[in-house]
Amino acid sequence: MGTALSDPRRTPEPEPESEPEPDPGPDVGAGASPTAGALGVAVVGTGRIARKWHLSAWAARSDARLLWTVDVDRDSAREAAATWSVPRSATDLATVLDDPDVAVVDLCTPPEHHAPQLLAALRAGKHVLVEKPAAWSLAEVRAMAEAAEEAEAAGGPVAMVAENWLHSPAIARLRRLVEGGALGEPLVVAGTLETGTALPRTPQQQRSRLLNGGVHMVTTIRHLFGEPTHVGAFTLPDRAEGPTGPRTDLDIVASLRFADGRIGSFQQSGRSQRPRPGVRVVRVLGTEGMAEADPIAGWAAWTETAWDGGTHHRWQDTTGAAGQDAEIAHFLDVVRGRATPLPTLRDQLRTHHVMEAMLTSARSFETVEIPAA
Numbered sequence: 001m002g003t004a005l006s007d008p009r010r011t012p013e014p015e016p017e018s019e020p021e022p023d024p025g026p027d028v029g030a031g032a033s034p035t036a037g038a039l040g041v042a043v044v045g046t047g048r049i050a051r052k053w054h055l056s057a058w059a060a061r062s063d064a065r066l067l068w069t070v071d072v073d074r075d076s077a078r079e080a081a082a083t084w085s086v087p088r089s090a091t092d093l094a095t096v097l098d099d100p101d102v103a104v105v106d107l108c109t110p111p112e113h114h115a116p117q118l119l120a121a122l123r124a125g126k127h128v129l130v131e132k133p134a135a136w137s138l139a140e141v142r143a144m145a146e147a148a149e150e151a152e153a154a155g156g157p158v159a160m161v162a163e164n165w166l167h168s169p170a171i172a173r174l175r176r177l178v179e180g181g182a183l184g185e186p187l188v189v190a191g192t193l194e195t196g197t198a199l200p201r202t203p204q205q206q207r208s209r210l211l212n213g214g215v216h217m218v219t220t221i222r223h224l225f226g227e228p229t230h231v232g233a234f235t236l237p238d239r240a241e242g243p244t245g246p247r248t249d250l251d252i253v254a255s256l257r258f259a260d261g262r263i264g265s266f267q268q269s270g271r272s273q274r275p276r277p278g279v280r281v282v283r284v285l286g287t288e289g290m291a292e293a294d295p296i297a298g299w300a301a302w303t304e305t306a307w308d309g310g311t312h313h314r315w316q317d318t319t320g321a322a323g324q325d326a327e328i329a330h331f332l333d334v335v336r337g338r339a340t341p342l343p344t345l346r347d348q349l350r351t352h353h354v355m356e357a358m359l360t361s362a363r364s365f366e367t368v369e370i371p372a373a
């Protein structure tokens with residue numbers, strides 16, 4: 001068996017969040033909230049993902065309190081504050097880093113801002129949740145991982161990447177099946193991610209579908225099977241499509257080999273013609289069964305024993321399917337010292353190494369050894 005992404009003994013599988021219990025927990029240091037054990041939270045970047053998930057998830061908790069919304073777009077910050085009953089809004093991060101009542105900074109800004117913002121927040125003693133992808137460049141993700149590790153080693157604030165797929169009930173169920181032996185020996189993993197042709201909005205997102213969206217699937221594959229050591233990948237040739245010109249990784253297929261000889265595949269296409277949300281299925285084939293799951297639609301299915309016959313199961317729960325509430329619950333457990341980050345910045349650096357190796361392989365037509373992060 002490969003090394004799992006996180007040690008399950010230290011990081012229990014996330015379950016769908018039940019009613020949060022008010023629990024002050026231990027002293028969390030600088031930034032402890034003024035209100036009975038509730039942690040003060042600043043959400044930075046009040047765009048699409050903050051409005052879709054983060055602000056509602058924080059607002060629903062009794063053990064955390066939204067204190068600030070921050071956005072360079074003043075109107076957006078104000079409007080989000082009004083919608084989620086947040087007392088204050090600002091246009092720059094520095095303002096909230098100076099507020100001793102803020103314990104947690106939740107970075108929902110575009111990835112090009114994540115590294116400087118995370119480093120500044122950790123230096124200010126704030127715990128940080130940062131949206132995926134951690135950053136666009138390996139160097140930035142590495143700097144973030146090192147800063148997070150230094151802060152942790154010094155007993156300071158903690159950092160976690162908001163990788164919601166790992167907290168989705170469907171992926172948690174799939175991992176339990178894989179780890180629990182229901183499939184016999186899991187030997188092959190296959191991840192398929194097909195999204196629509198609509199262009200991501202920012203130039204950076206347009207340049208890399210893999211880093212922007214594939215990061216979810218590559219992280220999930222590692223979560224299930226451990227570290228791949230070699231990759232061979234192909235993309236369609238560069239072609240000018242739409243208004244933005246060439247996009248090398250709009251379509252990519254990759255083969256993976258893990259340290260223990262197990263194998264896997266990753267396929268991503270940005271030209272699905274299916275209705276939203278496309279296809280996001282990860283499948284594991286074992287000696288005595290197979291299982292698959294869709295973290296966004298919130299289902300898992302598995303078959304035990306025979307090719308002809310056997311037992312088929314299907315489970316579906318769309319409540320909190322994408323894992324956003326469980327992700328924030330888990331992060332609060334990390335802040336209170338009850339869990340380890342899922343995933344850490346170091347984990348994400350490993351995912352970024354896999355993705356970079358895919359792109360190197362596609363350019364060179366060679367199998368590429370994935371460096372250890």
Ligand SMILES: NC(=O)c1ccc[n+]([C@@H]2O[C@H](COP(=O)([O-])OP(=O)(O)OC[C@H]3O[C@@H](n4cnc5c(N)ncnc54)[C@H](O)[C@@H]3O)[C@@H](O)[C@H]2O)c1
Pocket residue numbers: 044045046047048049050070071072073076091092093108109110111113131132133162163164212
């Ligand atoms: N987990 C998921 O499935 C998922 C889905 C969508 C987006 N995301 C991630 O969330 C992050 C944000 O994406 P989005 O789609 O919400 O983007 P968005 O463009 O809709 O929102 C980003 C917001 O950040 C603000 N902003 C930009 N620079 C800033 C700065 N320096 N300081 C403060 N605010 C700033 C912008 O004005 C904007 O309101 C990205 O990392 C993205 O990859 C994750």
